Amino acid sequence: MAAQSIPFPAVHGAGPDLARRTVCIKIERHRLGNSKKVSTSQIEVDTDKSLLRVSKHLFDSPEYTAIRNFDGEITRYLEQICLPFERGVHLCPLPLVRQVDSKMHEFACRRSELVEAFIAVYPELCKSAPGRLRALHNPLDYAPVEQVRAAFAFSWRYVSFGVPEQLREISxxxxxxxxxxxxxxxxxxxxxxxxxxxxxxxxxxxxxxxxxxxxxxxxxxxxxxxxxxxxxxxxxxxxxxxxxxxxxxxxxxxxxxxxxxxxxxxxxxxxxxxxxxxxxxxxxxxxxxxxxxxxxxxxxxxxxx
Missing domain, CATH: 1.20.120 (Four Helix Bundle (Hemerythrin (Met), subunit A))
Known part of the structure; x- marks a missing residue:
């Protein structure tokens, strides 16, 4: 992934020094959602339904769970090697950038394999859903295979933290x-x-x-x-x-x-x-x-x- 290089302004102190020693790595991950809200009109309970929030799982799949667990593995790796900054963003020490980038490519390949394993069983999951969800089943909850594949994404990019120099020209x-x-x-x-x-x-x-x-x-x-x-x-x-x-x-x-x-x-x-x-x-x-x-x-x- 290409880096967006923005030099840090010439300010003295520990903060700018940290910025020069690290680069921000921004991680983006997306998965197909596995839950939908259920209308309380479909639920018979002796309760004020305005206090209820009901949802259903669309499928029960070890292949899907494997993707979710793998995303956790990615997070743990970044927390062990990089340093905290903001949600979805880690500070990567410059000497470790090559190592981390190589690992990200490895993660991307492995994740794609896990996604394809889920895609392979997805049609069967759709077929079994009516029998399991019964009255709560809605065929519109299940997207076509290609749309499902597109719902999974994993990417990363490097960003140097600082202030755009163009801003000085404006004000x-x-x-x-x-x-x-x-x-x-x-x-x-x-x-x-x-x-x-x-x-x-x-x-x-x-x-x-x-x-x-x-x-x-x-x-x-x-x-x-x-x-x-x-x-x-x-x-x-x-x-x-x-x-x-x-x-x-x-x-x-x-x-x-x-x-x-x-x-x-x-x-x-x-x-x-x-x-x-x-x-x-x-x-x-x-x-x-x-x-x-x-x-x-x-x-x-x-x-x-």
Missing amino acids: TEIWTEEREKASRVMSEAVSEVQAVMRSAMAELVRHMQDRLQDGPDGKPVRFHQTTVSKLVEFLDTFEFRNVTDDSELKELVERAKALLSGVTVQALKTTAELRVHVRNGIADIAGQLDGLIVRAGVRKLRLAD
């Missing part, structure tokens, strides 16, 4: 006002990015700390590969994603990398001494991360396992 006053607005937006983004990065590492570290504890029977708690791999992935990409120059978090990242260097999941499972060493080190890092978050007044985020 210097408006341009100056918009430049100040843009600077404020990016300054706020700096705080949010820093908060998310700190919270993300804290959540991963806390999870690992929990899994390194012994259970009530004195035996090690069950330990998964992803417990280590997710934290290691965060540590490995931190250098590129640290677009706010968070030196305090960087110090803890370096400590965590040194602590986990050469450590394998198997070794943590079988070597008690190593397990205790890593557990103590992780606990110390977790405590300092909590201190960073509390001091900054950062909202703690819950990350999916």
